[in-house]
Amino acid sequence: MTDIKFFDDVEVDLVDHMGGDASVVHAARVSVVGRNHEEVLFNALKDTGLINYLMRKKHGSPFEHNALTFYIKAPIFVAREFMRHRIGWSYNEMSGRYTELPGEFYIPNPDRPLVNVGTSANPRFEAGDAYLVSETAWSLESSYGTAWEQYKYLLELGVGNEVARAVLPVGLMTQFYATCNARSLMSFLELRTNEPEATFPSNPQHEIELVARKMEAEFAGLFPVTYEKWNDNGRVAP
Amino acid sequence: MTDIKFFDDVEVDLVDHMGGDASVVHAARVSVVGRNHEEVLFNALKDTGLINYLMRKKHGSPFEHNALTFYIKAPIFVAREFMRHRIGWSYNEMSGRYTELPGEFYIPNPDRPLVNVGTSANPRFEAGDAYLVSETAWSLESSYGTAWEQYKYLLELGVGNEVARAVLPVGLMTQFYATCNARSLMSFLELRTNEPEATFPSNPQHEIELVARKMEAEFAGLFPVTYEKWNDNGRVAP
Amino acid sequence: MTDIKFFDDVEVDLVDHMGGDASVVHAARVSVVGRNHEEVLFNALKDTGLINYLMRKKHGSPFEHNALTFYIKAPIFVAREFMRHRIGWSYNEMSGRYTELPGEFYIPNPDRPLVNVGTSANPRFEAGDAYLVSETAWSLESSYGTAWEQYKYLLELGVGNEVARAVLPVGLMTQFYATCNARSLMSFLELRTNEPEATFPSNPQHEIELVARKMEAEFAGLFPVTYEKWNDNGRVAP
Amino acid sequence: MTDIKFFDDVEVDLVDHMGGDASVVHAARVSVVGRNHEEVLFNALKDTGLINYLMRKKHGSPFEHNALTFYIKAPIFVAREFMRHRIGWSYNEMSGRYTELPGEFYIPNPDRPLVNVGTSANPRFEAGDAYLVSETAWSLESSYGTAWEQYKYLLELGVGNEVARAVLPVGLMTQFYATCNARSLMSFLELRTNEPEATFPSNPQHEIELVARKMEAEFAGLFPVTYEKWNDNGRVAP
Numbered sequence: 001m002t003d004i005k006f007f008d009d010v011e012v013d014l015v016d017h018m019g020g021d022a023s024v025v026h027a028a029r030v031s032v033v034g035r036n037h038e039e040v041l042f043n044a045l046k047d048t049g050l051i052n053y054l055m056r057k058k059h060g061s062p063f064e065h066n067a068l069t070f071y072i073k074a075p076i077f078v079a080r081e082f083m084r085h086r087i088g089w090s091y092n093e094m095s096g097r098y099t100e101l102p103g104e105f106y107i108p109n110p111d112r113p114l115v116n117v118g119t120s121a122n123p124r125f126e127a128g129d130a131y132l133v134s135e136t137a138w139s140l141e142s143s144y145g146t147a148w149e150q151y152k153y154l155l156e157l158g159v160g161n162e163v164a165r166a167v168l169p170v171g172l173m174t175q176f177y178a179t180c181n182a183r184s185l186m187s188f189l190e191l192r193t194n195e196p197e198a199t200f201p202s203n204p205q206h207e208i209e210l211v212a213r214k215m216e217a218e219f220a221g222l223f224p225v226t227y228e229k230w231n232d233n234g235r236v237a238p
Numbered sequence: 239m240t241d242i243k244f245f246d247d248v249e250v251d252l253v254d255h256m257g258g259d260a261s262v263v264h265a266a267r268v269s270v271v272g273r274n275h276e277e278v279l280f281n282a283l284k285d286t287g288l289i290n291y292l293m294r295k296k297h298g299s300p301f302e303h304n305a306l307t308f309y310i311k312a313p314i315f316v317a318r319e320f321m322r323h324r325i326g327w328s329y330n331e332m333s334g335r336y337t338e339l340p341g342e343f344y345i346p347n348p349d350r351p352l353v354n355v356g357t358s359a360n361p362r363f364e365a366g367d368a369y370l371v372s373e374t375a376w377s378l379e380s381s382y383g384t385a386w387e388q389y390k391y392l393l394e395l396g397v398g399n400e401v402a403r404a405v406l407p408v409g410l411m412t413q414f415y416a417t418c419n420a421r422s423l424m425s426f427l428e429l430r431t432n433e434p435e436a437t438f439p440s441n442p443q444h445e446i447e448l449v450a451r452k453m454e455a456e457f458a459g460l461f462p463v464t465y466e467k468w469n470d471n472g473r474v475a476p
Numbered sequence: 477m478t479d480i481k482f483f484d485d486v487e488v489d490l491v492d493h494m495g496g497d498a499s500v501v502h503a504a505r506v507s508v509v510g511r512n513h514e515e516v517l518f519n520a521l522k523d524t525g526l527i528n529y530l531m532r533k534k535h536g537s538p539f540e541h542n543a544l545t546f547y548i549k550a551p552i553f554v555a556r557e558f559m560r561h562r563i564g565w566s567y568n569e570m571s572g573r574y575t576e577l578p579g580e581f582y583i584p585n586p587d588r589p590l591v592n593v594g595t596s597a598n599p600r601f602e603a604g605d606a607y608l609v610s611e612t613a614w615s616l617e618s619s620y621g622t623a624w625e626q627y628k629y630l631l632e633l634g635v636g637n638e639v640a641r642a643v644l645p646v647g648l649m650t651q652f653y654a655t656c657n658a659r660s661l662m663s664f665l666e667l668r669t670n671e672p673e674a675t676f677p678s679n680p681q682h683e684i685e686l687v688a689r690k691m692e693a694e695f696a697g698l699f700p701v702t703y704e705k706w707n708d709n710g711r712v713a714p
Numbered sequence: 715m716t717d718i719k720f721f722d723d724v725e726v727d728l729v730d731h732m733g734g735d736a737s738v739v740h741a742a743r744v745s746v747v748g749r750n751h752e753e754v755l756f757n758a759l760k761d762t763g764l765i766n767y768l769m770r771k772k773h774g775s776p777f778e779h780n781a782l783t784f785y786i787k788a789p790i791f792v793a794r795e796f797m798r799h800r801i802g803w804s805y806n807e808m809s810g811r812y813t814e815l816p817g818e819f820y821i822p823n824p825d826r827p828l829v830n831v832g833t834s835a836n837p838r839f840e841a842g843d844a845y846l847v848s849e850t851a852w853s854l855e856s857s858y859g860t861a862w863e864q865y866k867y868l869l870e871l872g873v874g875n876e877v878a879r880a881v882l883p884v885g886l887m888t889q890f891y892a893t894c895n896a897r898s899l900m901s902f903l904e905l906r907t908n909e910p911e912a913t914f915p916s917n918p919q920h921e922i923e924l925v926a927r928k929m930e931a932e933f934a935g936l937f938p939v940t941y942e943k944w945n946d947n948g949r950v951a952p
Contacts, residue, residue: 013749015740015779016732016733016737016779017732018730018731018732018781018783019730019783023730023783026729026891027806027891028806030785030806030807030808030889030890030891031806031807031808031809031812031813032596032808032809032812032813033813034787034808034816034889035727035785035787035889053597056676057676057678057679058666058667058676058678061560061804061805061806062806064804064893065729065730065783065804065806065891065893066781066893067732067780067781067893067895069732069733069737069779071744071749073748073749075404076318076408077334077400077403077404080314080318083321083322084321084329084537086324086325086327087324087563089324090775090778090779090895091322091775092741092742092744092745092775092776092779093744093745094744094745094746094748095745095746096315096408097358097361097443098358098359098745098746099358099745099746099747102748106404108401112401114396114397114398114401115396115397115398116398116399116400120335120336120337120399120508121336121529123335123398123400125398128395128396128397132395132396132397135395136392136395136397136401139388139391139392139395139405140388140404140405142388143384143385143388143389143405144405146381146384146385147381147384147385147405147407150377150378150380150381151381153377154374154377157366157370157373157374157377158352158353158366158370159352159353159366159370159374160352160353160354160361160363161354161358162315162354162361162443163346163350163352163374165315165408166313166315166344166378166407166408166409167377167378167381167382167385167407167409168407168408169385169404169405169406169407169408170314170334170403170404170406170407170408171404171405175744175748175749176744177740177741177744177779179778179779179780179781179895181781181804181893190534191534199675200532200533200534200712202533202534205335205400206400236676251511253502253541254494254495254499254541255494256492256493256494256543256545257492257545261492261545264491264653265568265653266568268547268568268569268570268651268652268653269568269569269570269571269574269575270570270571270574270575270834271575272549272570272578272651273489273547273549273651291835294914295914295916295917296904296905296914296916299566299567299568299798300568302566302655303491303492303545303566303568303653303655304543304655305494305542305543305655305657307494307495307499307541309506309511311510311511322775325801328537328540328541328657329537330503330504330506330507330537330538330541331506331507332506332507332508332510333507333508336507336508337507337508337509340510358746359767413506413510413511414506415502415503415506415541417540417541417542417543417657419543419566419655428772429772437913438770438771438772438950440771440772441771474914551880552794552884553810553876553879553880556790556794559797559798560797560805562800562801562803563800565800567798572791572884573834573837573919574834574835575834582880584877588877590872590873590874590877591872591873591874592874592875592876596811596812596813596875597812599811599874599876601874604871604872604873608871608872608873611871612868612871612873612877615864615867615868615871615881616864616868616880616881618864619860619861619864619865619881620881622856622857622860622861623857623860623861623881623883626853626854626856626857627857629853630850630853633842633846633849633850633853634828634829634842634846635828635829635842635846635850636828636829636830636837636839637830637834638791638830638837638919639822639826639828639850641791641884642789642791642820642854642883642884642885643853643854643857643858643861643883643885644883644884645861645880645881645882645883645884646790646810646879646880646882646883646884647880647881681811681876
């Protein structure tokens with residue numbers, strides 16, 4: 001089983017981006033002055049207030065004239081939740097039809113709480129004991145190993161990729177490009193990060209929050225004022 | 239393993255619907271006469287030509303004032319491809335976080351061609367021999383069985399649903415509601431059915447085409463003139 | 477000028493619809509039990525709580541498996557704002573290219589407050605005095621009349637519809653079909669009705685609020701529990 | 715009437731952009747090799763074929779991981795048609811509620827054919843004679859002048875911007891930001907440019923085609939291979 005690799009984390013790389021706080025302000029200003037060819041720099045003193053106003057009043061469209069492309073590597077079960085975000089999102093994902101998939105699988109880091117002590121509608125996770133943690137890792141490894149063996153066996157038999165992949169688990173690592181804008185990203189982050197102080201607190205699964213937090217860090221760096229005012233307004237997407 | 243069931247087909251039920259050929263015509267007519275309160279019936283003689291004109295000129299918007307809700311049961315790998323259709327589609331799917339998933343798995347019918355004799359970019363499938371067919375079924379069953387055992391074991395250990403599901407394969411049957419309109423449905427069918435005579439022939443995977451053909455049959459029944467003219471115009475979505 | 481008509485109100489007719497509170501519940505339930513073929517009626521006792529939970533947690537997708545088609549007659553300046561709602565909305569509008577437009581113009585009812593005593597960013601309107609009201613009506617009538625004369629003159633000259641319409645004012649009444657679902661409708665109503673108690677109060681223009689309130693009344697009738705819980709949760713679209 | 719200006723053309727400026735042919739190829743390649751960190755340059759020899767393949771097979775998603783922001787100045791009747799493009803488009807437009815609009819109006823260039831010698835469903839325009847051209851210009855100017863006078867009068871009376879604007883014609887120049895990606899732009903250009911050789915020839919209004927052609931020129935410069943292969947495949951958006 002030398003061709004199997006295990007991952008206990010996700011990967012998020014910012015591939016490309018366009019725009020920032022200044023693009024938000026310019027798009028908003030077209031409403032009142034048309035194009036202002038001179039003013040291309042962000043003016044912290046007056047533009048911070050404008051961004052706060054847009055956020056508070058849910059004037060969302062000025063936050064759309066920008067773009068962020070991310071490369072993401074995460075388990076299939078995360079990709080499945082992620083791609084339910086349809087509006088203002090574009091995707092290209094590694095295909096199990098066109099290629100033989102790599103044997104890369106997700107096993108949670110020992111710190112990941114494994115036991116749901118809440119309800120299914122309002123899950124709240126706590127760490128299990130050492131036995132539960134090691135048994136979980138063993139069970140995942142063992143199950144992944146069997147699935148991988150059968151996948152390789154089916155391919156060797158001559159079965160097409162698209163049929164053989166049926167045995168692969170949703171814990172398999174997949175890779176995709178995701179392009180969004182600041183507005184669609186805030187909408188994603190509102191639902192996929194857990195902030196008790198947020199206006200509408202969510203219960204995202206730990207693994208999609210791992211992805212979301214890495215995206216949030218890139219967003220905070222590229223749109224510092226937008227990010228600050230989004231937090232000031234309860235992390236509600238405008 | 240008495241709680242496992244195998245399926246060799248998908249299920250598609252039309253749950254609800256609104257509109258038909260007449261709604262296409264009424265929406266198109268608002269462009270020229272505003273609302274025509276009297277004319278509520280489809281007039282085959284003159285309205286067939288209008289629908290053909292809309293299709294040929296790619297005036298797509300009149301095909302959106304209607305709705306179809308489907309219940310679909312299919313393997314996860316089909317649902318994954320399906321939900322990449324974002325525009326004019328709404329989804330709700332069985333959740334592996336909120337519930338313990340049923341042990342229902344997909345094993346292709348013996349008639350399903352298993353061997354790709356084309357390229358990966360242009361796959362073309364042919365039946366394998368009897369040995370390959372039976373080995374494939376055995377391999378899938380065996381792999382599914384192990385995954386299911388480990389899933390149940392993890393749940394018994396006390397591991398949360400959302401973690402335990404990582405071992406479940408993409409051949410697991412899932413269930414979802416999908417709501418669309420005639421335009422977004424034609425766009426789906428254009429890409430997910432293989433018609434050599436179509437203007438842009440596609441290479442859909444066999445299993446998503448099984449779903450698409452059942453949806454196509456419902457569509458043909460509810461929108462007979464739209465369906466006919468879509469076919470007459472190379473099955474290109476307007 | 478016998479062919480001119482003036483309107484001081486908008487028109488909203490529900491043309492067709494699919495689904496209601498029960499469809500919300502069924503779509504939500506597929507997450508936990510798959511399809512429940514038996515339970516087709518709305519159960520007020522238990523389903524009201526579920527709808528409240530979905531609204532509070534911003535689980536928006538179950539509110540999309542339904543459809544409402546409206547016929548709307550309103551001034552062009554209202555249609556312009558309306559059609560900025562892109563997601564989950566379909567439109568067909570009377571065309572000034574394909575037809576000669578009817579001479580129907582909007583003049584506000586004398587009760588419509590005309591004077592902005594707020595700021596431009598936060599407008600607040602108050603009634604003007606009798607002189608201002610009558611001068612406004614006269615000015616609109618007079619300007620509309622000149623535009624209409626020139627439109628007819630250009631058409632008589634032989635100028636194409638699409639060029640002649642350039643003189644027509646945005647106070648001209650237009651007609652369109654709009655199809656949405658409960659979720660996209662709530663998002664529209666959140667922004668286009670003014671409720672001081674709402675979580676994010678808006679400042680919609682009076683005339684688009686006239687349209688929105690008529691749509692709201694239809695929505696309240698078709699989705700009574702959804703409507704109630706949306707109000708209970710600050711009229712924030714899920 | 716010294717504060718009125720007339721325009722016989724539209725303005726299109728590329729404000730910002732992200733990506734190009736290389737981004738299309740990288741997004742497509744993630745399907746087969748995951749992220750290829752090394753290969754960042756476009757390889758004309760092999761990548762041109764890939765782009766042609768994507769275009770021909772209507773694999774549209776790789777054309778979405780890029781962005782173009784345009785500033786556009788055009789008559790309201792053009793903006794109205796433009797903003798019917800909902801998917802993959804973001805807009806911010808000069809507001810007649812928040813500001814007093816500038817007195818800028820559209821009068822066609824004398825070369826613009828004015829007379830429809832086709833049908834309303836299939837318009838075909840020819841130049842009128844010199845009298846018709848000068849009468850048209852006079853009629854537009856005169857009607858615009860009256861509308862502008864009444865607009866200024868209403869504002870002086872104290873009537874709010876949002877009410878006074880009702881008299882302004884759809885020939886008024888407006889300004890907006892529009893952000894799209896290569897896929898949504900190709901879909902726009904397919905419908906808004908008239909190419910007799912295209913697979914689905916359209917009948918766009920002259921003025922929106924003026925805008926579209928300026929956008930097409932920017933697109934051709936930024937995505938030369940994508941642009942060429944789109945033309946080679948009948949200008950059908952993938």
